[in-house]
Amino acid sequence: MKESDGAAIQRVLAGDGDGFQVLVERYSHALFRLAYRMTGNEADADDVVQETFLRAYRSLANYDGRAAFSTWLYRIASNYTLDRISATRRRAEILHPLDQKPEGEEDGRAWQPVEQAPGPDRLLLSGEIQVRLAEAMEELTPQERTAFTLRHFEDLSIEEIGNALQLGSNATRNSIFRAVQKLRRNLAGWAGVAS
Amino acid sequence: MTHLTEEQLVLYYLGESEELAAARAHLDDCAACRADLAAVQRTLNLVSTWETPERGPEYGTQVWNQLRPRLGIRARFFSFQWMSWTRAASTAAVALLVIGAYFLGRVSPRPTPEPRTVAHNQLSDGTDRMLLVSVGDHLEQSQRVLLEFANTGSQELPLERDSAEQLLLDNRLMRQSLQRAGDRNMASVLEKLERFLTEAANARPEELPEIQRRMADEGVLFQLRVANAKIRERQRKLLPTASN
Numbered sequence A: 001m002k003e004s005d006g007a008a009i010q011r012v013l014a015g016d017g018d019g020f021q022v023l024v025e026r027y028s029h030a031l032f033r034l035a036y037r038m039t040g041n042e043a044d045a046d047d048v049v050q051e052t053f054l055r056a057y058r059s060l061a062n063y064d065g066r067a068a069f070s071t072w073l074y075r076i077a078s079n080y081t082l083d084r085i086s087a088t089r090r091r092a093e094i095l096h097p098l099d100q101k102p103e104g105e106e107d108g109r110a111w112q113p114v115e116q117a118p119g120p121d122r123l124l125l126s127g128e129i130q131v132r133l134a135e136a137m138e139e140l141t142p143q144e145r146t147a148f149t150l151r152h153f154e155d156l157s158i159e160e161i162g163n164a165l166q167l168g169s170n171a172t173r174n175s176i177f178r179a180v181q182k183l184r185r186n187l188a189g190w191a192g193v194a195s
Numbered sequence B: 001m002t003h004l005t006e007e008q009l010v011l012y013y014l015g016e017s018e019e020l021a022a023a024r025a026h027l028d029d030c031a032a033c034r035a036d037l038a039a040v041q042r043t044l045n046l047v048s049t050w051e052t053p054e055r056g057p058e059y060g061t062q063v064w065n066q067l068r069p070r071l072g073i074r075a076r077f078f079s080f081q082w083m084s085w086t087r088a089a090s091t092a093a094v095a096l097l098v099i100g101a102y103f104l105g106r107v108s109p110r111p112t113p114e115p116r117t118v119a120h121n122q123l124s125d126g127t128d129r130m131l132l133v134s135v136g137d138h139l140e141q142s143q144r145v146l147l148e149f150a151n152t153g154s155q156e157l158p159l160e161r162d163s164a165e166q167l168l169l170d171n172r173l174m175r176q177s178l179q180r181a182g183d184r185n186m187a188s189v190l191e192k193l194e195r196f197l198t199e200a201a202n203a204r205p206e207e208l209p210e211i212q213r214r215m216a217d218e219g220v221l222f223q224l225r226v227a228n229a230k231i232r233e234r235q236r237k238l239l240p241t242a243s244n
């Protein structure tokens, strides 16, 4: 019989730290997918997974059980991701205060076909679509991207997302709307292509 | 009539519309807005096809193995207080010995041809009870750790990493002292112990069963027990009147 989240949490709080392993093994995959969608990068996603569990473990006593444990983890992961992005950005601004794109790259995000091994057209096309999707997600601000991911892929409610990102419900709704709007612009012409 | 704004459409699609009934009524009547809604839907369907890289079935375990040492989880099998107390005592004793030998060699006012040898010969004669006590304690402690390790078939050393490292450091210092003192038999027991402790402390969990098997094959635990008995015997001979 599988140990429930609640039972595992109780075990950890009672002093058996290894009870946490159940939760780590249960949620690592989901957390990785979420982290990848928020960061767009595997190594960063792995880091988000580690840090999320570390933070969750340390503040487990504060988990009140009102939200599902997975939602609580997503909240920690989202906050950490946003902190991480803003820290990286601050560092980049200090290192390159007048960051200018190299010439000819004003439209830096312009899509270019990726080189692929020869294959059926459909495969090639789906590879292109994947690249385009990743790029379209890159166009979102971290807040838009996080809010949209939690809504679209994780099906969290506006209220839950607002709690996670410490935003009011109007601001949360706006972030998601702006994300969808940008995705529509950036994926124009592709939406009909995918079957 | 006023068409729905893009925001109203998107929120309607997400089920977050604040004027749900009004939006629905408008959509029933307006083909243009319905087409627009379908376009939103196509975009979001496309976004849903965005793939994430696969992580293997072992991913959760890998995350846990990386995470666990960072959580400061207390060892399950080993009394941590006892561990740190004896380890502090034995480390201090060894440090004192090493420093003592060093200064005996260097600062001794009497000119001696081989000061270090003189100092350590005293040890090898069994005159240094402190080293014997330290080595005895260390052997006992190692024995307990390895016994737990061998018997539980556990996937980890029954020690926190810091403690395992400290045990190794003690072991190295004592082995060197014993070698200098010319106690080759005892030094070789510690050398073997050091090899297994190093391997076990640095092993990945899946490598531990193999180390446990070789430990059993080489009779490491038995050798430790014999060595410890010899040490205690020598201690008794050294101080026949001491209550020990």
Ligand SMILES: [Zn+2]
Pocket: B002, B003, B004, B026, B030, B031, B032, B033, B034
């Ligand atoms: Zn309309």
